[in-house]
Every structure is written in structure tokens, then in C-alpha cells.
Amino acid sequence: MKILPFAIRNVGRNRQRTLITIAAMGLAGFIMVFYASLLNGFSQKIAENSVGMSIGDIQIHAEGYRNDPDLYKMVTNHSDIISQLSSRGLAASPRLYGFGLAATGSTSAGVRISGIDPVLEATVTNLHQNILEGSWLDPSDPKGVVIGKKLARTLNVDVGGEVVMVSQASDGSMANDIYRVRGILKSVGEGIDRGGFYLLNDEFRSLMVLPEGVHEIAIKRLNESSELFESTAIVSRLAPGFEVLDWHRLQPIVSRMLETNEAGTLIMLIITYSAVSMVILNAMLMSVFERIHEFGIMRAVGVTPMQVFSLIFTEAMLQALAASLLTLAVGVPVSLYYQTHGIDMSSLAGDLSFGGVAINPIWYCKVTPSSILIPIIFLFLITALAVLYPAIKAAVIQPVKAIYHR
Amino acid sequence: MGDNVIVLEGVSKVYSQGKIDVKAVNNLSLEIERGEFAVLCGPSGSGKTTVLNMIGGLDIPTSGRIILEWKELSTLSGTELAKIRRDRIGFVFQAYNLVPVLTAFENAEFVLALQNVPKDERREKVMAILEEVGLKGLEDRRPDELSGGQQQRVAIARAIVSEPAIILADEPTANVDSVTAESLITLMEELNKEKGITFLFSTHDQRVISRGRRIIRLRDGALDLE
Numbered sequence: 001m002k003i004l005p006f007a008i009r010n011v012g013r014n015r016q017r018t019l020i021t022i023a024a025m026g027l028a029g030f031i032m033v034f035y036a037s038l039l040n041g042f043s044q045k046i047a048e049n050s051v052g053m054s055i056g057d058i059q060i061h062a063e064g065y066r067n068d069p070d071l072y073k074m075v076t077n078h079s080d081i082i083s084q085l086s087s088r089g090l091a092a093s094p095r096l097y098g099f100g101l102a103a104t105g106s107t108s109a110g111v112r113i114s115g116i117d118p119v120l121e122a123t124v125t126n127l128h129q130n131i132l133e134g135s136w137l138d139p140s141d142p143k144g145v146v147i148g149k150k151l152a153r154t155l156n157v158d159v160g161g162e163v164v165m166v167s168q169a170s171d172g173s174m175a176n177d178i179y180r181v182r183g184i185l186k187s188v189g190e191g192i193d194r195g196g197f198y199l200l201n202d203e204f205r206s207l208m209v210l211p212e213g214v215h216e217i218a219i220k221r222l223n224e225s226s227e228l229f230e231s232t233a234i235v236s237r238l239a240p241g242f243e244v245l246d247w248h249r250l251q252p253i254v255s256r257m258l259e260t261n262e263a264g265t266l267i268m269l270i271i272t273y274s275a276v277s278m279v280i281l282n283a284m285l286m287s288v289f290e291r292i293h294e295f296g297i298m299r300a301v302g303v304t305p306m307q308v309f310s311l312i313f314t315e316a317m318l319q320a321l322a323a324s325l326l327t328l329a330v331g332v333p334v335s336l337y338y339q340t341h342g343i344d345m346s347s348l349a350g351d352l353s354f355g356g357v358a359i360n361p362i363w364y365c366k367v368t369p370s371s372i373l374i375p376i377i378f379l380f381l382i383t384a385l386a387v388l389y390p391a392i393k394a395a396v397i398q399p400v401k402a403i404y405h406r
Numbered sequence: 407m408g409d410n411v412i413v414l415e416g417v418s419k420v421y422s423q424g425k426i427d428v429k430a431v432n433n434l435s436l437e438i439e440r441g442e443f444a445v446l447c448g449p450s451g452s453g454k455t456t457v458l459n460m461i462g463g464l465d466i467p468t469s470g471r472i473i474l475e476w477k478e479l480s481t482l483s484g485t486e487l488a489k490i491r492r493d494r495i496g497f498v499f500q501a502y503n504l505v506p507v508l509t510a511f512e513n514a515e516f517v518l519a520l521q522n523v524p525k526d527e528r529r530e531k532v533m534a535i536l537e538e539v540g541l542k543g544l545e546d547r548r549p550d551e552l553s554g555g556q557q558q559r560v561a562i563a564r565a566i567v568s569e570p571a572i573i574l575a576d577e578p579t580a581n582v583d584s585v586t587a588e589s590l591i592t593l594m595e596e597l598n599k600e601k602g603i604t605f606l607f608s609t610h611d612q613r614v615i616s617r618g619r620r621i622i623r624l625r626d627g628a629l630d631l632e
Contacts, residue, residue: 403503
């Protein structure tokens with residue numbers, strides 16, 4: 001018996017029920033493709049913000065610096081390390097950190113002073129692309145600083161305004177100087193927004209009386225397809241005696257959240273599809289009970305239990321196939337649209353951050369093969385599971401009972 | 407066993423209805439020879455349909471043996487029984503029992519398709535049988551587009567197309583008018599004579615009983631008078 005043509009005909013018999021079943025399956029598929037794509041985009045943005053705004057892929061510190069950010073715990077031979085990293089295809093940016101009090105008029109705020117090389121920093125992070133007002137650091141403007149958005153609000157200062165910096169220099173003297181705000185950053189992360197104070201490396205050395213060494217070397221893989229753990233191992237070999245950590249260990253909360261996003265997609269898939277499986281089960285059971293008499297006739301003329309099972313299974317799979325096409329036809333274009341245009345969540349969420357990483361209120365989808373294929377594969381799996389009971393029931397029914405069933 | 411198509415040896419069938427056991431067939435022994443045109447008759451509840459269903463492997467006896475062409479049915483699996491029904495038994499039911507989604511041609515073709523007979527051969531055989539049963543030109547009609555008599559002719563076509571060892575016909579004339587009933591009986595008689603197909607009817611229709619060449623009477627599930 002050719003199962004497929006017979007199954008196609010049976011699927012077309014009760015069009016209304018078939019359409020409702022396919023629509024329910026297709027809707028679930030669409031929701032899951034869109035949800036998986038949105039979560040993908042969300043994860044990617046968080047990873048980009050986390051790695052791209054400040055951390056980089058890998059960082060080098062003096063042992064113990066991260067737990068106790070002491071001004072004197074430094075990476076001393078940073079120039080050698082950076083040049084060796086560069087020859088291995090790794091961009092590196094030296095950073096200096098200190099803490100101080102920024103003041104304007106009668107307001108002041110505690111800040112983290114970051115001394116950076118704007119040229120090298122641009123090879124590691126894209127902070128320079130996130131200027132809200134004004135412009136990024138420029139070696140030709142040594143007294144120009146860039147500050148965080150909330151800090152600017154706290155200090156009540158605009159681009160061009162003066163900020164007085166007071167701190168304690170490495171020699172124990174009072175460090176103080178006047179700077180001019182060159183630029184204000186967009187919201188990129190809670191820490192930077194509230195206390196980010198960027199100035200040139202040389203200005204930092206001059207302010208804090210710190211002629212040698214750096215507190216941190218931030219590194220980025222120029223070839224993103226290279227494995228992070230391999231790059232981390234290379235950096236560890238080039239910086240013996242220093243602490244070398246990749247961004248997963250530097251931002252464990254964010255890293256874990258990204259990992260759990262995959263589990264979240266899976267859980268959402270199971271919840272959504274469990275509901276759909278009830279629809280499929282109900283539709284298939286109705287379809288089977290309606291046709292018990294017919295299955296009896298078929299069994300009487302020689303159709304085997306396995307053929308009855310295959311017939312019902314094929315009918316369900318045909319509906320899953322139609323639902324998959326519906327999912328592709330609706331889910332993919334909608335997700336692709338929001339991959340370009342994004343969904344503005346600002347009215348619902350406002351300024352969001354997670355693990356110190358700012359979350360863009362415009363959420364973008366990221367359509368990947370897995371965000372399409374996994375929901376579709378799950379759709380077939382759940383349909384196969386849901387149809388097992390009705391298919392077995394129809395296959396094992398006693399022919400004599402089925403024939404006289406009305 | 408001679409040239410027996412069917413042998414029943416001490417066959418009984420008991421149905422449980424709540425706490426009460428109802429004996430539908432009681433220790434029935436019977437032999438049907440190849441080429442017979444036999445009629446099982448008796449009042450309602452005498453066990454005619456149950457006997458037919460058990461011979462066709464649709465129902466299982468509570469005790470006793472049913473042997474169809476040297477094969478004891480109770481030893482066969484569901485799949486093996488299905489194959490026996492497909493290849494060696496043809497059914498004609500009182501209520502026609504055609505597959506509603508298939509046309510007359512496809513219903514008649516159904517068993518041949520199950521047997522994986524090549525398409526061209528199927529077509530040739532089915533068209534010939536449909537012509538033989540008087541349904542030429544109605545091949546593409548679905549059961550709901552055919553009269554009761556025409557549906558029963560399709561059922562007969564389906565039953566004989568694979569040239570089975572025996573055709574079991576359960577009250578084949580019960581749902582048709584007398585003219586149609588007469589023509590159906592004549593048709594089956596001709597098929598029996600021309601093709602040598604064994605027929606076993608279950609009926610209480612006197613028109614069928616009078617045409618039977620062997621009458622098997624049942625009463626309370628046992629042989630009454632042969």
C-alpha cells in the first residue's frame with residue numbers, strides 16, 4: 001500500500017480541523033523561531049557590549065590586582081608584551097587605573113580614572129564609537145577627557161565644561177588638575193556610566209606620578225574565528241607571572257547568563273510545544289476515533305497494524321511539514337525584519353543593565369540556522385510523540401470491534 | 407482434510423456482557439470445501455456473523471481450532487492474519503464497508519495495491535472486474551455518489567479482484583431492494599461457477615438461502631440441521 005498518497009488524501013478530508021491543527025503548530029513554530037532569534041540577538045548584544053565596550057577578549061593583570069586594585073600592582077614590561085601579542089595577531093591596549101574625586105562648582109563624584117592610549121584602545125574596544133556628545137580622546141588635546149553619561153549628569157557638566165580632578169598620587173602627594181570635557185559617552189554599562197573618567201595615558205602618568213607600568217592590558221583577537229582558549233593560552237605564555245583571564249572568567253555573571261539563554265530557549269520550546277502537543281494529540285485522537293470503522297474495514301481487507309500506524313504517523317508528519325513551511329514563511333521574514341529594525345523596548349524597560357553591562361533598549365533579532373532549525377526539528381519531534389498514542393491505538397484495535405464501531 | 411478451504415473444530419465463542427457470559431458459538435465443527443456456494447442461516451443471534459468473523463480472522467474463538475488452507479488461525483500474529491485476509495479471503499459486508507475517501511476504482515484496487523501488484527496489471531484487472539459487476543463508467547465515483555446496490559457491487563469487486571480462496575459475505579443483500587438483491591446473488595453465483603471461488607454467506611434472506619447449494623443452519627451457536 002502506498003501510504004503517502006493515501007495519507008495526503010486523508011489529511012485533506014477534514015479541512016477545517018487540519019487547518020486549525022497546522023495553524024496551531026505553525027504559530028508555535030513562529031513564536032519559537034522569533035523567540036530564539038530575539039534571544040540570540042539579545043545574547044549577542046550583551047556579549048558585544050561586555051567584550052566590545054571595555055573588557056576585550058582577554059586581560060592581563062598583576063597577580064592580585066583584580067581583588068585589590070592597588071595603584072602599585074602593575075604589569076611592568078607591557079611594551080614587550082604588547083609588541084609580542086601584536087605579532088601573534090592579537091590587538092592589545094594598555095590601561096592605567098586610579099580612583100579620584102571629580103568636581104564641578106559645588107558638586108563632586110567619585111570616579112574611576114582610566115588612562116588609555118586612544119589609538120590602541122580603538123583596536124580592542126569600540127568605546128570610541130559610543131560618544132553621545134562631543135568627541136573621543138585625542139592626543140593633541142591632553143587636557144580633554146571623556147566621561148560617562150550619568151557622571152556628566154551628576155556633575156552637571158556639558159561638553160566643553162571644566163572638571164577638577166583630585167586624587168592621591170603614587171608618591172603620596174596630592175594629585176590634582178583641571179580637565180575639559182571633550183566627550184560624553186552613551187550608556188554603555190553601569191560602572192562606566194556613573195564613574196567613567198577617561199584621559200590620555202600620559203596625562204594619567206603625570207597626574208598620578210606613575211612613570212612606568214600599566215594596570216591592565218586588554219586584548220582582542222583580530223581573527224574572531226580563532227578559539228578563545230587557544231588565544232588565552234598564547235597570552236599566558238607571553239605574560240608569565242601575570243594573571244591572564246578570558247572574558248568568561250572576567251564577567252562570569254554575563255557568561256553564565258549567555259549559557260543559560262540556550263537552556264532558556266530549550267525550556268521555552270518545551271513549554272510552548274507541550275501546549276501544542278495537546279492540540280495535536282486532540283486533533284489526531286478525534287481523527288482516529290472518527291475513522292475507527294474505516295480502520296476496521298482496512299484491517300479486514302488485509303492492511304497490517306504497522307500500515308495503519310504508518311498511515312496515521314504520516315498524516316501527522318504531513319501536517320508538521322505544512323506547519324514548518326508556515327513557520328518558515330512567517331517566522332523567518334518577521335525575525336529578519338526585526339534583525340534590521342529592532343524592537344524598541346525603552347518604554348517598557350528604560351535603561352537596563354545586566355552584570356554591569358548596559359542593555360540596548362532596542363532589541364534586535366539575530367536569525368541563525370539554529371534559531372530556525374531547532375524549533376522546526378522540535379516541531380517534528382513533538383508531533384511524532386503526540387501522534388504515537390492515537391497511531392498505536394488505531395493499529396492495535398481488534399478488527400471486529402472496529403468494523404462494528406459506529 | 408480433503409480439499410477443504412475451511413475447517414472448524416469444536417469452535418466456541420463466549421462474550422462477556424458485564425457479569426454474564428454469552429455463548430455466541432457453541433462447539434461448532436464444520437468443513438467448507440473449495441468451490442462451495444454455502445449459506446449459513448438462522449435466526450438473529452444464532453451466531454452466523456460471529457462464525458464468519460472468526461473464519462475471516464477478524465475475531466478470535468474462545469476455544470477450538472479454525473484452519474484455513476492448512477493454517478491454524480489462532481497461531482498467527484496480527485500481521486500474519488492481515489496477510490491471510492489480504493491474499494486468501496474476500497469480505498462482503500452488509501453495510502458495504504467501502505473506504506469513503508476512495509473512488510469505486512480505488513476501493514476495488516485497494517487489495518491489489520496492498521499486494522504490490524504492478525499498476526498496469528492492477529488497472530487491467532480492476533477495470534475487468536468492475537465491468538463484470540456492472541459498474542463500467544462509474545469507476546471514478548466515491549461511495550457516497552453510488553446507490554446501495556452499486557456500493558455492494560464495488561464491495562464484491564473488491565472481494566473477488568485478488569482471486570481469494572473464499573469470499574465471506576455477511577448479509578450481502580440486507581440493505582438492497584429485491585431486484586438488486588436478485589442481481590447480486592446471480593452475480594455471485596456466476597462468479598462461483600465461472601471462477602470457482604468459494605462463497606460462504608451468512609443470511610436469513612430466503613432469496614439467498616434458496617439459491618445456496620449447501621445450507622448450514624445455526625441455532626444458539628450450534629448446528630441445527632444441515
